[in-house]
Structure formats: structure tokens, C-alpha cells
Amino acid sequence: MSTTRQRFDFGRYNFILVPFIAGGLALLVGAVIIWLLGANPIEAYIGMVQGALGSPNAIADSLVKAGPLLFVGVGICIAYRGGVINIGGEGQIVIGALATTLVVLTLSGLPSLILIPLALAAGFVGGGFWGGIAGFLKARFKVNEVLSTIMLNAIAVQLMTFLLNGALMDPTSLDNSIRIPQTQRFPLWTDLPRLIPTRLHAGILLGVLIAVLAYILLWHTTIGYRIRAVGFNTVASKYAGINVGRYQILAITLSGALAGLGGAVEVMGVNHRLFTDGSATGFTGNAGFNGIVVALFGALHPLGVIPASFLFGALLTGANTLQRTVQVPGAFVTTLDGLVVIFVVASQIWARRRATRHAMPELPPQDKIVPASTT
């Protein structure tokens, strides 16, 4: 890469160092908050580590929690590389899960070998559709996708609550007139296979596979190259003959589709039914937002998202022990997530400074950007 620089290039490792330093700072501020709340931060963090990794069951739970973060996070990478900021993970998970639920409940007679892939595909399509709306609005009407995806989140959750309180409500709960906003339990043959005798299911393997595929798509195909080109320089891409709007829609649609797939995996692998806890996020537990945290922590690279999602899955699982060990509510983790985002994004100024020194590397010859003057 850089041949002119003589001294050791710390910048080359920025993409690993920056998130970790930023994460460390976030943990430090988190420790101060715990301390101010009158608890012992060291005790709290040790408790979290034990809660997350202390037993095979705990590790399995951490991996299960990592699942949706992985799917959403990889999706965020694709959108971000295409120059689109997808804040709509929440809504896309919900719509994906809703589509999966509809397929499972209406086609429950099919054998699992057909039904499971079909239901997963429904989640993919559902989430993609929801993301695609924001992409279309951006490309066609120049509607800021940050704002439209936030609105679509709220609409999706309300649509889900509406259906769960009516058409999709568990018939037995209707009979007993308890009216819990949840569907009936899915047929047993739609459960994703368990890997070992814990809650760990095969969805996590699918997530890893998806991350690898996303990496291949982005860095080893023409489509991926164009998505990145659009994200890197819209104007230059336009002059190079790339249909910018189309690739932006594609990027956020794929992003939404992966979030939707994450929702599908969550209902088929963990809950085996669609339900809402009545909160603003429904059943997602903020995964749509936490996926952004994970993507940032994984340096916005699909392969980086794999370890990052495991880390944050562990964090979420560990948080459940906070209340028990040091009487700090689990809401602490949301605060910590916020701090991680703030520190990681804020520290990217150093990573960016390096990027501008090195300009854009590795342009495949067949797609060289044509200067404006020659067209």
C-alpha cells in the first residue's frame, strides 16, 4: 500500500484498534455510571462476564442473542457501503417476522424441508420490502432515509400489534378470553434445529454464512463493486454510468432483507411464535439499533460483524445478571450501547484521516471511473 511512509504505520491497524479503544472508553464511562449508582463497577463487569460466558448454557444464550445482531449488522454494512444509513432495522425485523409467521401459520401442512426455507425466504422478502420503501422514497423523492426508516419502524410495530390483537391472535387465548397479544405456538417441525442440547439453534450458522456471502457480494462481484462505488462517490459513479438510485435502493433493500431474515430466525429459532411485549420495540429488544452498534464495532465490514455480534450478544446476556449481582437494572446496557456508538463514531475521525491519505484503492480495471470531461 503506502510505500512512501517510513515509520511504523499505526494507521494500518486502525480498523481494529479504534473500535477497541472506543469500546474501552465506553466501558470506562459505564463504570463511572455504575459507581455513581452506588455499585461496584468491577464486581458488575465480572458478574457480566460470568453471566455471559460462565457456563455452556450462558455461552449458548450469548450466541443466540448475537443472532439478530449479526443479521442486522451485516445488513447495515451493505447499506452503509452503498451510502445509505439504515436506521430501520427495528421495523424490518418486525415485518420479516410477520411475513414468516404468516407463511408458517397458513402453510403449516407442508413438510419442514420445504416449509422452513419458505418461511425464512418470507422473512427475507418482508424485510427487504420494508427497507425498499425507504430506498424508493430516497431515490424517487429524495426523502431522507434516516427519517423515513424511523417512521417505518413505528408503523411496523403498530401493524404487528394490530394483527396480534386480532387476526393473528392465538385461537386458544381467544377461547379463554385472556387476549394475550401473541400467535399460537408454531408447529414443532418448523423449529430450527438445535446444535447442542442448549438453546443454541442453527440460525447462528446461517448468520455466519450470510456474513461471508455479503463479503463476497461486496468485494468480489460487480454488483457489490457498484454498491461501494455509489457509496464512495455518488457523482463519480453517475458519470461512470452507474444508475445511482437503483443501487441505493438495492443496498437498503438487501439491508432490510437481512434484518427481516434475522426476524425470521428469531421467531423460528427462539420464540416459536410471534408476540409483543407491548413496548415500542415489540419483541426485538432493540436489535435494530444494536445492529448499528455491532456494524460500527465490526468496522462496517461483514466479516468484522461476526466477532462484534458475539461480543454484544455476550454483553446483552451478561446484562441480565446485573440486577442480581449489583442491583443495577438491565437498562444499563442500552446506555452502554449508546456510549459505544458515540465513542466509535466520534473516533472514526482518525480512521478517516488515514483513508483520505490513501485515497480509494483497488479499482477493478473494467469499471474504471471515467472522468467527466471524456463523456
Add this chain to the structure above:
Amino acid sequence: MLEQLFAPAVIIGILASGIQLATPYLYAAVGEMFSQISGVLNLGVEGVMLMGAFIAYYAVLRTDNLLLGLALAALTGALMGLMTAVISVTLKAEQGISGIGIYLFGLGLSDLLFLVLVGTPKAIVGFPELDLPVLSGLPALGPILFSQNILVYFAFACVPLAWFILNKTTLGLKVRAVGQTPEAADSLGISVARVRYIAVIVAGTMAGIAGASLSIGLLNIFQQNLTSGLGFIAVALVYFGGWRPFRVMLGALLFSMVNALQLWIQTLGIALPSDIAGMLPYILTIIALIFAARQIVTQPTALTKPFERGE
């Protein structure tokens, strides 16, 4: 059923609650407008509002001093505004994502503090309704406009004040300059960073007050995620209003009226599922954004773009 909606008392009720519900939108959106006009998309409003709402609620719960609650909420907002400014202006972070960080931080911390310090929701006595002399006695108009609490009056007073500051003062001119052509402003000796700091801190302060107007003016309670998306709508309202104070106010009124209508529909027991009615403001926002995008000419050109000298 539906004819109930057109009874005079109900119409007055809807309009009065519409005016009242506009309050948090107005504080948040007018503040956010300053930030956006200076070139910073401050997406963390929701988180700042939640912190402001909690601090105000907690202060009132402990001391029964409403003004102290309001002042502390404004101070909290200002501090979070300062934090936003450091992140967005000095460290030049991606504003869409850092805003989500501030949102999560405020969402988590307000919930955390509430659970640790208060535990279960306890109602407080918020700002009382203040009947303006003579005016409040007017038929129809009185109960709608002149029987509100003081935070409501101030919220509406902010609109002409913001218009005046933006259009008739040097500071307003500077705010617009750094958002439109930061290079030119810089070459004239205006400190782009300093002006943006001021604008973003103003936005934070107003968001803190917006939160307080909910927790100690409107609902008189605090709970997890009290604002439930209101701050995000306020950000969208600024786009909708085309960065002009009075249009932003019209947008806020439109939304609060739809909200009030939806609440009254539920109160009257009209058969419209609350979830479907609850979607209305969000669908309306998207439609509004489509129209707002057409007047893209008025958008501050440097919005979301950090300023780098000699670029």
C-alpha cells in the same frame, strides 16, 4: 358514533388538546431548526428529551419546585447539546449514526435513573393551567387558546422569537451562513465551529425543555420511553417546515391535532383500532417528507456536512 366527534364540546376538546400536545413538538422542533440551519442534523433529540423529562420529573418529585425542574431540564439539555456539538462539530462524526448513539444513551440512562431513583411511576403536580384574564372567558377560543399552562404559551412565543433571531439579528445571519456556505463564512472571519456549537447547544436546551413540558406540564409522570418517538417526529417537522419557524409551527399543529383526534377517538370508544390510529402521525410524516423534499432548495446546503478548512 362518528357524529359524536362533531359535538361542539368535543371539537373544543380536540382543539384544546391539540394546542397542548403541540408544546413538546414546538420546543424540540424550533431548537432542532437552529441546529439544522447551522448545518448539523441533531438526531439525538429524542434521547435529550427523555433525559430532560426525567430530570424535571425527579426534581419536582423531590422538591415540588416546578421552576427548578424546568431549569435543570434545560441545563441537562444544554450539556447533552454540548456533547452533541463535540461529537458532530469537533470530531466531525457521521451525524445520522451518532444521533442514534445519543438517543440510545438518553433512552437507557433515563430508564436506568428512573428505576434506581424512583422505581414505580408516581404522579406529580405539574404546571397548572393559567387562565389569561379576559381572554380565557371568550367563548370557544378561551378554553382552546387561553386556558393552557405556562409552558404552552412559551412554546408558541418561541416561534416568532426564533423567526426574529434567525432573520433580524447578526447571530441568525451567522447561523444561516455557516449552514449555507461555511467556506464563505469562514473566509469572512466567522468561526464556523463556534456558531455551530451555539446552535447545537440551543437545540439541546430546547429539547431538554421539550422533555420537561411532557413530564411536568402535560402528563405529570415519567416512565420508560416517555417520548415514544416524539423527538424523531420533531426532527422530521423541521424538514417539513422547510427550515422556517412559522411553517414548522404549522407542521407541529397538524401533528398534534391528528394526535389529539386519535386520542379522542379512543376516549369516545369509536371503533377504530388504536394501533391503526396510532400509525396516522407516522404515515402523515412520511407523506409530509415527500412534499418537503420538493422544496429541497431551501435546505441548508451544508446540512450533515462537517466543515473542513481548505477542502
